[in-house]
Amino acid sequence: MNKYLKSNFLLEIALYLLSFALSYVFAFYVRLEGNIPPETWAYIRKTLLLVVLVRAVSFILFKVFHGQWRYCSILDVIAIIKAVTLSSMVLVCTFYFIFTFQYLPRTVFIIDWMIVTLMVCGIRFSRRLLKELLLNTSRSIKRVLIVGANDIGKNLINEMKSNWDSGYYPVALVDDDVKNLNQVFYGVKVVGTRMSIPHIASTQKIDEIIIALPHASGKIIRETTSLCRLSHKPFKILSTTNGHIDQQTLINRIRKIDIQDLIGRKQIYINFAEIREFFHDKRILVTGAAGSIGSELCRQIAQFDLAKLITLDRSENGLFYLDRELRESFPDLDFSLALADITDYAETNSFFSRFRPHIVFHAAAYKHVPMMEQHPYQAVKTNILGTKNVLDIALENGVEKFVMISTDKAVKPTSLMGLTKRVAEDIVKSANQKGMTKCLSVRFGNVIGSSGSVIRVFEEQIRKGGPVTVTHPDVARYFMSIPEAVLLVLQAASLGSGGEVFILKMGELVKIYDLAKELIMLAGLTPNEDIQIEFTGLRPGEKIIEQLWEESEKCTEAVNENLYIVKNHAAPVTADESYIKELLTLAIKESSAQNGFKDRLRAVIYEGDLVT
Numbered sequence: 001m002n003k004y005l006k007s008n009f010l011l012e013i014a015l016y017l018l019s020f021a022l023s024y025v026f027a028f029y030v031r032l033e034g035n036i037p038p039e040t041w042a043y044i045r046k047t048l049l050l051v052v053l054v055r056a057v058s059f060i061l062f063k064v065f066h067g068q069w070r071y072c073s074i075l076d077v078i079a080i081i082k083a084v085t086l087s088s089m090v091l092v093c094t095f096y097f098i099f100t101f102q103y104l105p106r107t108v109f110i111i112d113w114m115i116v117t118l119m120v121c122g123i124r125f126s127r128r129l130l131k132e133l134l135l136n137t138s139r140s141i142k143r144v145l146i147v148g149a150n151d152i153g154k155n156l157i158n159e160m161k162s163n164w165d166s167g168y169y170p171v172a173l174v175d176d177d178v179k180n181l182n183q184v185f186y187g188v189k190v191v192g193t194r195m196s197i198p199h200i201a202s203t204q205k206i207d208e209i210i211i212a213l214p215h216a217s218g219k220i221i222r223e224t225t226s227l228c229r230l231s232h233k234p235f236k237i238l239s240t241t242n243g244h245i246d247q248q249t250l251i252n253r254i255r256k257i258d259i260q261d262l263i264g265r266k267q268i269y270i271n272f273a274e275i276r277e278f279f280h281d282k283r284i285l286v287t288g289a290a291g292s293i294g295s296e297l298c299r300q301i302a303q304f305d306l307a308k309l310i311t312l313d314r315s316e317n318g319l320f321y322l323d324r325e326l327r328e329s330f331p332d333l334d335f336s337l338a339l340a341d342i343t344d345y346a347e348t349n350s351f352f353s354r355f356r357p358h359i360v361f362h363a364a365a366y367k368h369v370p371m372m373e374q375h376p377y378q379a380v381k382t383n384i385l386g387t388k389n390v391l392d393i394a395l396e397n398g399v400e401k402f403v404m405i406s407t408d409k410a411v412k413p414t415s416l417m418g419l420t421k422r423v424a425e426d427i428v429k430s431a432n433q434k435g436m437t438k439c440l441s442v443r444f445g446n447v448i449g450s451s452g453s454v455i456r457v458f459e460e461q462i463r464k465g466g467p468v469t470v471t472h473p474d475v476a477r478y479f480m481s482i483p484e485a486v487l488l489v490l491q492a493a494s495l496g497s498g499g500e501v502f503i504l505k506m507g508e509l510v511k512i513y514d515l516a517k518e519l520i521m522l523a524g525l526t527p528n529e530d531i532q533i534e535f536t537g538l539r540p541g542e543k544i545i546e547q548l549w550e551e552s553e554k555c556t557e558a559v560n561e562n563l564y565i566v567k568n569h570a571a572p573v574t575a576d577e578s579y580i581k582e583l584l585t586l587a588i589k590e591s592s593a594q595n596g597f598k599d600r601l602r603a604v605i606y607e608g609d610l611v612t
Contacts, residue, residue, distance in 0.1 A: 012123075013065060019119040020055040021048055027112035031105050043104060051091060055116070058087035064120075080120050088113045141169045145200055145233075147224055148212035149175035149183070149190050156212055156238060156250045157186045166251045171204050194224055201231035209235040210254055218263045218508060222518065225257060229521065237261055259455055260448055262518045263479045263510055270487050270562075278494035279304040282400075285357035286311055287342055287390055288364030290318025292447065293405055296486045297361050298322065302330045310355045312338035312348070313364070342386035345393070352397045359493070360394050362387060362404040365421065369409065372417040373540040376597055380583045383420035388427055388580065395435045403493045404428045406443040406501070408478060408546045415541025419601040426605065429499060438498030442489045443566070445478030445506045445546060454512060458519045466531035468516045471538050475513070476545050478506035488562050495563070503564040509545065 028036055028044060036044075059065055062083040064076075088109055095104060144160070146153050153173065160168045173190040174197060175181075180190045191200055201209060209228050213220060221237075228235035239253045284301050288294040289311035295318075298311055311326075313319050319337050326335055338351040342364050365383050366372055372379040387404065394402045406425050409418035425441045432439040448455055454477075461468045485504060492502035517527040525531050538544070586597055 020052045023116035024051045027108045055087040058083045084117050142207040143171045144168050145206045145209045149173045149180040153212040154185045157188050159250050197227040198231040201233045212238040274494045279306045281307050282358040283308040284359050286361045289313045290315045294363040296482045300486050302333050309335040314341040345389045349393045352393045358400045360402045369415045369417050369541045370539045379416045379420045387424040391431050399437050402439045404441040406441045408445040432499040440496040440500045442492045442502045444504040447482045467534045469536045473513050476509040476511045501566040
């Protein structure tokens with residue numbers, strides 16, 4: 001045992017024993033009003049050791065000595081009262097049967113009970129009280145305002161006061177629930193609502209603000225950060241996982257705000273047992289494995305007990321880096337690289353024939369809207385022909401389940417990218433009727449941090465000093481983190497029975513203009529002063545607001561709150577080779593995706609008309 005801790009423990013024991021003796025003597029002094037006869041003094045000396053020993057044994061039984069002064073609460077007080085009460089009862093019985101009460105007034109035990117309880121509690125809490133006084137006046141300790149009088153906020157206060165080395169001293173709380181106003185939690189008072197943050201930060205001499213709102217929406221977090229900025233005080237957030245705290249201490253989870261906090265995705269809850277059973281001892285193939293979504297699919301799938309992972313992509317560099325990452329992070333994983341282009345049927349089929357996958361995740365696609373407007377041939381070739389190739393090969397090789405990654409841009413599509421992905425969705429849906437393979441699609445919106453993401457573009461523009469370019473002041477999008485999106489894709493895959501189009505519940509729409517302002521402010525700069533925001537106009541194929549399903553689609557909530565299922569009763573598309581060749585021929589003739597070409601695709605989607 002550390003010498004310092006051992007000496008402190010012995011000092012505590014000595015103080016407790018001394019309090020037992022002093023309280024016993026002082027009880028006589030109080031009862032006899034300071035006039036203690038010699039014969040009573042002799043009686044006290046005769047019985048003092050017994051009193052100290054009985055109380056010490058009782059305190060050992062109730063483990064009062066095991067506690068640490070730096071952690072003391074109402075539970076400690078209850079334990080002390082129990083120990084004092086038991087020892088007093090034992091002493092009364094002992095004195096009745098062994099000693100006489102000739103020199104011992106009966107009320108002495110009652111007075112002694114009260115005095116020893118007060119003295120022990122005083123000793124128990126004295127160090128914490130003294131430390132709090134020192135913390136409150138120390139210049140090296142940050143005086144903090146905590147936003148959120150919820151259970152996590154209260155526990156954070158208790159942890160700060162218990163952990164003297166944290167560097168934090170909680171001064172005040174704010175909460176929007178009027179029931180909490182003026183309430184005191186662990187010695188900290190709720191002094192107002194979030195709107196009073198600037199005033200409280202000034203009047204209470206706050207050094208830092210900590211936001212402890214684990215279940216708050218993105219809108220609430222954005223409002224709170226704006227109020228924190230008005231206070232001109234630094235602020236941080238208490239990070240949580242799925243709305244709960246893991247094994248880390250709360251203090252260690254305090255961090256700077258990032259863009260995902262401001263977007264405010266609702267925390268998701270995943271049934272990992274279902275997913276684990278789904279992947280158990282299966283061979284999994286991922287197309288587009290080197291991309292943002294594909295590589296995260298590989299990372300998530302690699303954590304389960306699968307037989308083999310096959311990573312297929314046409315990017316040599318992408319596969320090279322993915323190979324290094326998987327070898328380093330999952331040394332026991334059995335995986336193989338497949339350098340192939342999904343538009344090459346023979347090459348792709350060779351990998352399927354060799355590895356015989358049970359489940360296919362089809363993430364390979366062109367996704368950049370403006371780029372595809374200028375390259376219709378590539379959009380059709382990869383998003384339609386490539387999807388049909390992988391799907392046909394999967395059917396021929398007896399794949400159990402085929403899962404295509406789709407996009408919200410396939411809803412009422414105006415862009416060529418959205419149109420080709422919608423045709424791909426319909427191809428997957430119709431293929432579900434052709435064989436034993438269960439075919440389904442998963443549709444979701446923008447993902448944070450993906451290659452080409454607007455957030456990455458904004459961050460790069462901010463690093464260069466601006467301007468930050470936004471297409472339109474009213475443009476709004478759904479956002480989700482890549483790991484979260486992939487987890488929900490895996491869950492949809494485990495639940496799907498074939499023929500469905502799953503939609504990930506994306507939360508609230510976020511205006512891109514607001515997102516640009518928040519990213520500039522996160523960089524410590526002022527929008528339209530330090531960094532200008534310029535509007536460039538909508539790009540070809542771009543919409544003001546994306547949707548997750550159309551009015552004609554029947555949308556019902558799926559097994560859980562994370563997923564919806566879209567049921568479209570439109571006639572399934574039959575995409576034969578001649579149809580796709582016609583599309584490709586027409587795309588070559590187009591220097592860009594003109595309306596005529598888009599109309600032909602749109603007719604296929606909504607009317608089932610084939611190109612002739």
